[in-house]
Amino acid sequence: MRACPEHGEPTSQDHRFCEVCGRNLVTGETLRVPTVSLSSRAGSACTGCGESGTEAYCDNCGRRRSAGRDHAELDLSTVAAVTDRGRRRPRNEDAVVVARYDGGLVSVVCDGVSTSNRADAASHGAAEAGVAALLDALATGVDAAEATALGARAAAKAARAAAGPDEGDTPPSCTYVSGVVTPDAVTVGWIGDSRAYWLGPEAACLTVDDSIAGQLAAGRPAPPTVDADPTSRALIRWLGADSSDAEPQVVTLQPSGAGHLLLCSDGLHHYLSDPAELTAAAAAGTPIEVARHLTTVALEGGGHDNIAVAILSFPAQGGSTA
Template sequence: MNGALMNGCPDHGPPSEPEHRFCEVCGRNLATGEPAAQSVSTTWLSSRTTGTACAACDTAYAGDEAYCDHCGRRRPIGRAHAELALGGAAGVTDRGQRRRGNEDALAIGRTGSAGAAVVCDGVSTSIHADTAAHDAAEAGIAALLAALAHGTDPAKATLEGARAAAAAARATAGPDAGASPPSCTYVSGVVTAEAVTVGWIGDSRAYWLGPDPACLTVDDSVAGQLAAGRPLPPALDADPESRALIRWLGADSDDPEAQVVSLRPAGPGRLLLCSDGLHDYLSDPAALAAESAGELIDVARHLTAIAVNGGGHDNITVAVLSYPPPGGSVP
């Protein structure tokens, strides 16, 4: 095929972005047409709801309707509380104490020895933010794992995942979106035997919890950029306390390209991804590291509980990955 890409996967259609080389669902090579190698498996889980009945009145849904036929409440996209675990990765998402629903999304996955996670935080001022968050998280983890499974290096795979997430978030905008289409933030993490790699758009964060704990991301907000000494677009208010986002995913986003950082840790540790529902209560890397002993799922539960017990003013999502991944060793 001389390097030209197919129009799309014969089973799953075109990729979310024209430059993607692999089908985000099955991993088929779109340059050669070859199906995904069966020797490299990928698996992932997400916090999307599996409920078949309305949480408000317990009336069973008849099909795929978006609203309950009995009480009229909108069918939730994500679960109020979800706990996910795979080898080397675990996460918890929770509605918190003050929000009516959970607009955060969580996805974790594995391919070969590599572990990955994605956290998306629905922008509360946008319509159907939970839809944007879950569609973005699932598209991001699927594309990220497919790229890793085909030998793409983690930094490039991270970019491919973020681009797929951006396309998925844009696609959620319907005719009723108006001036505030569905929007979310995005952060992903990949752990291999060689390195830890993160990519982000917005103010969800990634922390390295090991030797020399550190926050690996810089918030894409007015306050975050000013604190990092970075220039702001001239039209923005330069209030150093402003948490207004300057980058996000959605149909009204002008800059959906992820920032990517890679780290080669000096010793074992954990990679933590979280929404601001956690880092509003606990943001210091050393303090987070001190609260992160034990099994991965127990760490995610404990950090979530810290935020809930601290007030739980927002949805809370925590994902934790081990470094090195299971079966690996620090190089």
């Protein structure tokens, strides 16, 4: 093969790649470039005066802007996400990133810890760094489980870097959950209480909340904490400058049939957490339609917190990452 089927003959017979699309003119292999969509750093309205802008602080009233939007929708067809401020929070401190690569789908959801300073800075930095590291690792042939660990470590580094010199005892911090979907498996990793659910045959919650109550409910021993309250849902692991734990728990599932992987912050699972009910909600519609529906469920339930929902289709289309 010496001609691109889409763009014709190269300008020189010595050229091995199409100058337009990058196709290998010898093997016919197309150029594989990851497709990424971010909740990102787009301009948002000031929560104080409503003035729009992209600077960190409002030019009109001086109030600090959120790193994220009050509402954002990300749609890459087979993977999509929605994030929303909810009804009671002054800003959206959740972050979500979705991506496609040759071999599968990737997403990260981070939930800013509301008791920390500038939690949105930690969540956005961690989400973006986590997906970037995941894609880099997968592109070099690293298996999904190890790539998941590398992504979490990069996210932890970014969350620590979000801390300024005067943050005190509550530097920016967040939770973290990632998902990788390939043609034959689903791999998730997490630190904190953002969750991953398999929605399909034998639906299940794939994560265990990093709280004392969450650990005990899963039949795991609680950490050796003095006077630990067995009902406490306070985080015992998170990402930030005040945490040194960057190793995620990692789970890989090989589903028996088609379905979806759901990643979400507690803004959703506070209202809807049963895997069977979540699967029923995801039974019809595209990933973006499912993400919108679940966000609406959380808002109509009260919207007490920020909401982040990512939906990844299984099996992923394309070649294997192995």
